[in-house]
Amino acid sequence: MSIKLSSDELSPGLRETPDEHGAFPRLDGYQIDQVARYGTRRPTREAEVLYAEGDRGHDFFVIVSGVVQALEHGEVVRVHGPGRFLGELGLLEGQPSFVTTVVAQPGEVVQLSADRLSELVRGDSVLGDLVLRAYLMRRAVLIGRGSGLQIVGSCFSPDTKRLLEFAARNRIPHRLVDTDTDTDAEELLRRFGVTIDETPVVVVPGGEALRNPSNRELAQVLGLHASSPPNDMTDLLVVGAGPGGLAAVVYGAADGLDVVAVDSIAAGGQAGTTSRIENYLGFPAGISGPELAERAVLQAEKFGVPVNVSVEAVTFSPRDGHYVVGFDNSSQVRTRSLVIATGARYRRLALPRLADFEATSVHYAATIHEARTCQANPVAIVGGGNSAGQAAVFLADRVPGVHLVVRDADLNKNMSRYLVDRVMRHPRIEVLLCTEIVELLGDKEIEGLVVENNQTRHRRTLPVRALFVFIGATPCTAWLSSLIALDEDGFVRTGEHVTTNDVWWHRGRRPFPLETNRPGVFAIGDVRSGSIKRVGSAVGEGAMVVRLVHEHLSFGART
Structure with a gap:
């Protein structure tokens, strides 16, 4: 089987979206035939919905011919042509779909159920690895783009931060719609008949709005295996x-x-x-x-x-x-x-007013979620171990400056040598040895830190807007x-x-x-x-x- 489709041959608006670092590979004819052993071939018709946003356990599709568009909230975000397969990580984990896929140009697909896809992943090491790697990358693409859940609430709300952290820790694509700054927030709340007092609200795929759900309630809706463990031995x-x-x-x-x-x-x-x-x-x-x-x-x-x-x-x-x-x-x-x-x-710092800022500016993890909340402001990191060093290198590539505050006099004491070298070489990382934080500045959000050298007692103010804490564990x-x-x-x-x-x-x-x-x-x-x-x-x-x-x-x- 030969698959050829030039972007120039497609009608306007149907040009295929380029691959993103292997997230959207193209199967050749032999591989499509191998997939077809687990499912069936069938024709598609124009405007046919293969699966909709919010669908859970939908089928797996490989496009043999024709064009399929992926839509988020009604807007086209990606266009797929022959050889591409649809879906992302949630299909394997029983989570709802974050997009709707619609046939834009009729053709033919290979279709198989989620269970049969799991058999394919287990039974064919080459195709299984290809699908898994692509699905992992697609999840990263969705997270980086801020797709998926819409968490509507104030960035100063502890419950908003709780939901954001839960989504981030479970690698669920999401974005914050901040009721204090985002112009879309009021329209979203009005659409679902929600008052500001009922926020935060989580808008899940398919359009359902959950009013300040617990972590377990959200996990159940998202298919994160939040059921009760079995009672038998x-x-x-x-x-x-x-x-x-x-x-x-x-x-x-x-x-x-x-x-x-x-x-x-x-x-x-x-x-x-x-x-x-x-x-x-x-x-x-x-x-x-x-x-x-x-x-x-x-x-x-x-x-x-x-x-x-x-x-x-x-x-x-x-x-x-x-x-x-x-x-x-x-x-x-x-x-x-x-x-x-x-x-x-991780332990909490023994500082006055720390609790005032934990809902907004104090973090105990350093992932893309936390980096996004820093909004291109300088940050401080407390700690001298590998977690602190890894956070410093990661954040320094995303914010203007990182101040690494270390109580000890030697960074080599608790940090791996390779990481020490990277920290010391990075132009946007300042290492402050023999230094401790003595005061947090600001109202609702951190606007600066006062630090003190524990040898000389010299103090200075760091103009940071976020604090990351990695200081040992309980x-x-x-x-x-x-x-x-x-x-x-x-x-x-x-x-x-x-x-x-x-x-x-x-x-x-x-x-x-x-x-x-x-x-x-x-x-x-x-x-x-x-x-x-x-x-x-x-x-x-x-x-x-x-x-x-x-x-x-x-x-x-x-x-």
Whole structure:
């Protein structure tokens, strides 16, 4: 089969949109025939809607001949010709479509269901990789363009910021329609019959308006697996979906274990808030934390395990030789083994009036979402570790200037050498060693910071409009109560650091590495006492813990 279509041959207004860095590849005739094995060929007619904005689980289409337009809110944003395939990442994850596709010039398509597309991705490594890479890039294109959800609210509202962060952490395309500055806001509110007091409002694909939804409500509408975890017994429950937790899910499911995975916010953990990870094996050009998480989620789903987000663990208890974890939506999971991968959260600065600015100008992540909110203003970053360095390099390419505020006298103390070199060489990064913030200036938004050199006591004012905080972390272990042994800083003790008791004497063994004081309960990643705070080590622990889970389950069967 030969596919040829010159833009000059198309009628005015139907010229095909160029590819964007591999996001819109063209299949050749042989590849189209391979796809057709999973679906059917059929003709198209002019003005036919292949799928509409808001449709979930719509079919997958490859254009054999003709032209298809993609529309957002009625406006044409892309034109596709022969060889192109439609859809984006949400099709594989059960999320609603962010565009409407309409046949502009009739021809022929290959059509297959979302389930058959999943079979294609699993069964054909070449085509599957092509589709996955294109879909990941298309999601990035949508996010960068500000497509998808419209979050209508004031930038000074804590709920507006909560919804923006939830969308960003879950890599959902979105944009803020600011009721304080955006002229479109009033018209949108009027259209949906919403008063300013009912904001923020989320306009989801398909046109439904959600009045100040909770994270879980929004997750359910968007198909983010926000359903209650199953109540029946499972082999392995993984609480926390950072790199370590996701690795445990993928390896556990691949080994045939019955696995349940949950996270209180989004897949990715702290790595998911990182703009670029450059020292992770196998990615010489680096990879963003959100993309790494997205790929891992797709792998988990490939093995039949969705990651339930916006479900937070609140209780833990032993029962009948197994364990029960309770969640904030009143559901419970009974499990034969448990992996604690809840990670840690960045600490807050002990500064007066910090809470006044956290809804608008203080950030604990550095992704494209936060960069967009800075609006080309200089920023300050507090911290001397890799997260702070990665944020500095990422933001310095998008804002006029970055002030990196470091309490210690040596940047090499907690930051990788390659990152120190990049920070020091960047012309828009100023490194302030032996320096601490002593005062925040401004009314509703930060308008400047007063910093002090902790050696000379000299003070100066930094003219910044945003503050990024990466200053160490507090482990997320409150839900474990006093049943799991913690160290003096609240991190989970494992392996040789666990004091054995009668439970272990009856079992006839000592705790495995990564195992807590409770048989069959393991801890990995940042939440574990003594862990190495690196993505690679977390993933390694996630793989290792699955082997130990097998050992625990088989040992229990023998005894």
